[in-house]
Amino acid sequence: MESAPAQPGTAEWYLAEASKLRLTPLDDKDADPTQDPKFQERQRKIVDLATKSVALTHKNPEKKQQFEVSARYLLDARLQLAMTGDDEQVELLYENARAFVKRDPASHAAAHGAHTLVNLAYHNATQEKAPDKAATWRSEFAQLANHYLQTFPREEPRSVPLAYTAGRLCEQHGQIDDARACYTQIVQFTPDSLHGSEAERILRRLDLVGNPPPISGPTLEGET
Structure with missing residues (x-):
């Protein structure tokens, strides 16, 4: 027997919607994601959905798996937006990572947050054209x-x-x-x-x- 579909407004529904967006192919597979407005808009939608799922699961031990997946979706999408050079998204990514460490420093979400920040720094360190900024990164x-x-x-x-x-x-x-x-x-x-x-x-x-x-x-x- 198939399980009933997730109800709108639940963590499961937000995750399902975010998963659909993550799996949907891009119209132009060769396009640079950091320059593709449609890709960026998709990441913003994933951030919104994942944030709502995190809010519904982060205090519920029975929702640990959903929380960890939600956190990963949020961090991954935020990273894609931060790599466009949007300073606000960079700061928000750091804030998300710090929040997951504060919640539980031993969690997968905290580790993934740290890994995501390393990936952002690597991207900027290798892609930044201004010498001083590249050195800082x-x-x-x-x-x-x-x-x-x-x-x-x-x-x-x-x-x-x-x-x-x-x-x-x-x-x-x-x-x-x-x-x-x-x-x-x-x-x-x-x-x-x-x-x-x-x-x-x-x-x-x-x-x-x-x-x-x-x-x-x-x-x-x-x-x-």
Whole structure:
């Protein structure tokens, strides 16, 4: 027997409507989502639906699964809007992520919020054209990636590569302190992993820059 359809105004109905929007193909599959007004309008509708579902589920332990899905839909849609360069959406995304941490720092919603902020910072760090702003976003990427790695141990399969990517990106642009912070965190949390071994090797190399090891033995002129 098929279950009865969700009633309008319930969390289940809001989630079902949001799911339909997420699964509906775009008219132009090759269009840049950040420049597509129809795509952006769809994300705003998903934000609205998911926000209403979150409001109906976040205090109800029996609705935990619906809450987690609602939070993910909200964060994912907000991220798409934030990546258009809308400063208000960027701030709202940070607010959403902070709210989920405040509600339950060990929840999947809190972890997904942290991961979403890292993704936003990575996008802006690699796409921003203004040098000063790009540098700021690279530092933000490094800080958020380190926070994600430190705070959510179960997210290690995603957090470690992100922290390593942040370190490499900062190193390539001469932001050595940010890079060093990323590599140090990786070595501290996953010393035996492939990323941990590589990060340790890079840290040794960075330690040599401007501080070469003393070399003993005769010079070409025969002096010691």
